[in-house]
Amino acid sequence: MIIDALRSRGYRATSQRIAISRFALRSRDHPSAQRIYREVKEVHPTVSLATVYKTVHVLKELGLVQELAFPHGEERFDSYTEPHMNLVCLRCGRIRDVEDRGAGEMVARVVARAGFTTTSQRLDIYGMCRTCSKRATPAVS
Numbered sequence: 001m002i003i004d005a006l007r008s009r010g011y012r013a014t015s016q017r018i019a020i021s022r023f024a025l026r027s028r029d030h031p032s033a034q035r036i037y038r039e040v041k042e043v044h045p046t047v048s049l050a051t052v053y054k055t056v057h058v059l060k061e062l063g064l065v066q067e068l069a070f071p072h073g074e075e076r077f078d079s080y081t082e083p084h085m086n087l088v089c090l091r092c093g094r095i096r097d098v099e100d101r102g103a104g105e106m107v108a109r110v111v112a113r114a115g116f117t118t119t120s121q122r123l124d125i126y127g128m129c130r131t132c133s134k135r136a137t138p139a140v141s
Contacts, residue, residue: 009058016040016047020055024065030076030086030095066120068095083107083121089129091136096129 002021003013011017019040024031031039037052056077059065068076068086073093078086080097083104087096107121128136 005062005064006055006058009061011054011058016044016051017055019044020047020052021059024056024059024077025079027077027079028097030068030078032074032076034074036077063120066122068122068124081120083123085123085125087129088124088126089132090126091128091132094129 002018002025006013006017006021020036023036023039027036033049033052033056036056037047037049040047040052056065056067060067060077063081064079066078066081068078070076070088076095078095078097082099085098085100085103087098089095103123107118107123110116111118
């Protein structure tokens, strides 16, 4: 599938691009391009950051990943493209997918009422994850 996807966009299916695609599509922790680069570079030392960016943008064009841009942060990539919610920890930066049938139903209901055709969706909820909440110091009054 990865090879066909790359070739459909006119890219050669090099071992580097295949490795980048595999990592981006298998990772459920919403990696950044820089993280993908570091991971793939361990196996393919000559890979460039430009190749990583080009490859993840091809995956995005094909609808295989969503790009998650955050204010004051780096772009992250999500290979889970079904309607879902992202819980975003403002302290550690972790992003957790929450699969909830209600999220998909809500998106479908809203777009149907508006007569809107969706190409993608994104619902982010910001706060602190359980680990960071436990580490947080209580406010002193």
